[in-house]
Amino acid sequence: MAAPVVLSVSPQQGPASGGTAVTVTGTSFTGATTVRFGTKAATSFTVNSSTQITAITPSSSVGPVNVSVTTSQGTSSQQVTFTFVAVAAPSLSTLTPSQGPTSGGTTVTLTGTNLTGATAVRFDGIAAASFTVNSATQITAVAPPHAAGAAQVTVTTSGGTSNALSFTYVAVPSLTGLVPNQGPVSGGTTVTLTGVNFSGATAVSFDGVPAASFTVNSATQITAVAPSHAAGAAQVTVTTPGGTSNPDNPQAYFYYAATPSLLSVLPLSGPTTGGTTVTLTGNDLLGATAVSFDGVAATSFTVDSATQITAVAPPHAAGIAEVTVTTPGGTSNPAGYVYLTAPALFSLIPDQGPTHGGTVVTLTGTELAATSEVRFGSTPTSFTVVSPTQVTAVVPTGPDGPVTVTATTPAGTSNALTYTRVSGPSI
Incomplete structure (x- = not known):
């Protein structure tokens, strides 16, 4: 069998800290016993075929080294180099958001430099639930569970471990009291909420309806203005970066209708x-x-x-x-x-007059104070309410003969009395 021959390596460079998976291509690799990078043996290697080996680089000083393969038939002699390069340590500049609940699960965007090849993201030494290297300047990581307080976040690459930035774990808020605990359906009532872990509150809701406004007075007190709401009980909650208060035992605020x-x-x-x-x-x-x-x-x-x-x-x-x-x-x-009571008429004085009209007639009766109309037959006429028992009316022009007279109020129309028009003498 022939001695092994190394023709190429890919990639051709990697960090001086080692750990790079390198594909070595050549011939007569079957039964390989050693793969070396310069004088140092590969951390491990796998013979994929007689023409390919995958090897993990050891740590080394910076610079090019020859890659060789050894089998029972000898050691390759070709000059195929792999260059060890210095890798800058990662650096973090920002975390967004910079806080989240103690239960974890917050997706945090880390920005910085030299983040390529990150092997770990840690929160106070606890590995992130997961992370993705988006680019050399950005990583997206999911915060793990952690006790309330500040946690130092770091990124590790082959170049080392970054500086630490602080991520604050926030306890879930708890709402224990409302004063007052009721108000009108129109809203507008100023309500004082008491409890714990209110700092950084982002929302106060009444049955999911945002408060008209709210002010965080302290970690234990919020002043909120109730929004309008239908009559009945409304569940009040406070939301912070730590979560939403009392999911299993919410505080009730009662809306009542305003007095009409x-x-x-x-x-x-x-x-x-x-x-x-x-x-x-x-x-x-x-x-x-x-x-x-x-x-x-x-x-x-x-x-x-x-x-x-x-x-x-x-x-x-x-x-x-x-x-x-x-x-x-x-x-x-x-x-x-x-x-x-409906009006009633007792008398007309006078009860007769000429056909040409103009005669003033006094109507006497009861319930006449609210009189709204006086009619002679079907013809309304002008009138004056003198008292609850007396109305004066002007007789309209009409044919000779009898005509009914009535008075009307909001209570109805009176009984009818007869007024007689008499023709004057003719020559």
Whole structure:
């Protein structure tokens, strides 16, 4: 058999610290007993075939050395060199982010120089859960679990171990109290949150809805402004780089509806028989569960908006009734609505006059104070309310003969009395 022959090596250089896997190509490698880089034997080698060997370089001084292979037939004599080069130690400049939870799992981007070939990333000596060398200036590493506090992060390559940068492990926040623990659905209540590990809080949420604003007063106190929310309980949480508070035992903040208020009722009056459609205006009327007239439920009602309800007045005795609206937030202030008895006419003075009109007639009766119309037959005419029992009206022009006279108020139309127009004498 022939002595081995070395034709080439790949790669042709590597760090002086050794550890480079080098492919040696040539002939007659079967049964190789030694592979040398200069005078030093390879750390290990594998004969892949009679023409190829994979060898791991030993440590060496900087510079070129001859690569040789020895078999039972001798040692190769060809001058094929591998150059050992000095490798600069890695250096770290930044960590982003620079903090995360004690449970680990934070993806941290390390930037620096000479990071190629990194063999380890450590957090206080604990190996990163995983890491990827993105380039000579960047590594992405996943932080391992660690106790709360600062951990020194380093990168190791064949050139050595880098300087250390600090990564802060943050404990999960815990929320223990809310004062006050309730407020209106409109939000705006300033709530003081107490607990631990609040430093660096990035969010305060009410059922997942961000607080309108918040201020971290200390590691144990946050002041937050409650957002608007539907009535009921809302779970309050604090989020920091250490995680989200109380996932299994959250603190509850209770939203209640604001007390409704009434500003006006239109029309202001109606008949004792009920049935008048009344428009109520005010504030915080959404969710109304009742509309009452002196405690008597409206025949029906519709919530048109937060500021308006349309209700049908129920029957009620004559007089003033207090109208209220009830919602989950409470019962409103009362607004006055007047129940009126239908008007009644007793007499007309005079009860006759000329056909050309203009005669002033005094109508006497009851419940006339709110008179809104006086008619002679189907013709409305001008009138003046003198008192609750008396109205004066101007007779309109019309044909001779009798005509009915009525008075109308919000409570209805009166009985009819007869007025007779008389033609004047003809010549």
